[in-house]
Amino acid sequence: MNVIRLYNKPECPFCWKVRLAIRELGLDAEIIDYQTPSRQAEWQTFSPGKTVPVLRHGDLAIYESDVILEYLQEITGRLLPESLADRIQARLVHQYSDTRIGAALREVIFEKRDKTPAQWDTERIAAGTEAFNRALPFLAQQLGEQDFFAGRHSLPECALTARFGLAEAYGVEIPEEFANLRAWFERMKARPSFALTAPPAVPLSR
C-alpha cells in the first residue's frame, strides 16, 4: 500500500483532528508542513480553496477533513464504531464540533492570535467564550456518563480533543459545571496520541 501523505498546518483544528485519527489508527503517514515550498504544488493543485488538510494516498487527493475521516474509515473499518446507531451518533457529534464549537472558538482564537493582549477586542473574546459555553450543555448531555461519545474512541474524540486543546491553549476553559466533559478531556489528554499530535506552538497547559 502506498504511504499516506498529510499536508498539514500544525495549529489547524481540522488538521489536528486528522492527525489524531491517523495516530489512533496506528497508520503510517508522512506529515508534511503545508508551507514547505517544494511540496506546495503537490497539494494546492487539488484543493479548490487552497486549504489544508489535504490527504494523498495513491491516486487520491482528499481536501475536506470530514471526507478524509470517511476515507480512513473506508480503508481501515476501525475509525467508526460497530453499531449503526453509534456510527450515526459519532458523525453527528463530529459535525457539531466542526460547526458550533468551531465557530465559537474561532472568535477567540482569531482575536488573540498574532495580537498582543493590549490589542485584544475583549468583547469579541467574551462573545466567543459565551458561545462556547452555550454549546456545551448539548455535548455534556450527549456524553452523559459514557467513556466516549459513541461507544468507543471515534470521530467525536478526534474532533473535540483538537477543539478543546486549542481552547485551553487560548485560555478558554470548560466550566466546572460540565464535570463529565472536563473528565473526558483529561482522559483524552492522557492518551499518547495527544502529545504526539499537539501543535508545538500551543502549550499543553497554561
Add this chain to the structure above:
Amino acid sequence: MNVIRLYNKPECPFCWKVRLAIRELGLDAEIIDYQTPSRQAEWQTFSPGKTVPVLRHGDLAIYESDVILEYLQEITGRLLPESLADRIQARLVHQYSDTRIGAALREVIFEKRDKTPAQWDTERIAAGTEAFNRALPFLAQQLGEQDFFAGRHSLPECALTARFGLAEAYGVEIPEEFANLRAWFERMKARPSFALTAPPAVPLSR
C-alpha cells in the same frame, strides 16, 4: 422496518437534497412540514440548532443533512457509487456544493426572498452571482464529459440539483460557457425525481 419520517422545509436546499435522495432510492418516507404545530416537538427535541432537515427512523433522530445521506447509504448501500475512489469523489463534490455553491447562492436568495425588487440590494445580488460563477469552473472540470460527477447518480446529483434548482428559481443562470454543467442540469431536471421533490413555491423555470 419502521417508516422514515423527514421533517422538511420545502425551499431549504438541504431538505431538497434529502428528498431527492429518498426519491431516487425509491424509499417510503413520510414528509412532514416542519411548521406543522402538532409535529414540532417530534423534531425540535433532537435538533440542537432547531434546524431541518431532521430524519427519524425507529429510535434514530438525525439532524444534519450530510449525516442523513450517510445513513441512507448505510441502510441501502445504493446512494454512493461502487468504487472507493468514486465514493470519495461523490463526498467531495457534495461538500463543495454545500459550502462554496451554497454560500454564494445564499447571498442572492436571502436578498431577493421576502423583498420586492425595488428593495433589493443589487450589489449584494451581483456579488453572490459572481461568487457562484467563480465556483463553477471547478465543478465543470470535475464533471468533464461524464454523465455524473462520480460514476453514477449520487450525492453530488442530489446536492447540486437542489442548488441549481434554487438558483434558477431566483434568476441565477449557469453561464453558457459551462455547457457541460448546463446539460447535466437539464438531464437532472428531466428525471422524475425533480418535479416530485421541487418546492411548490419555486417556479420550475422563469
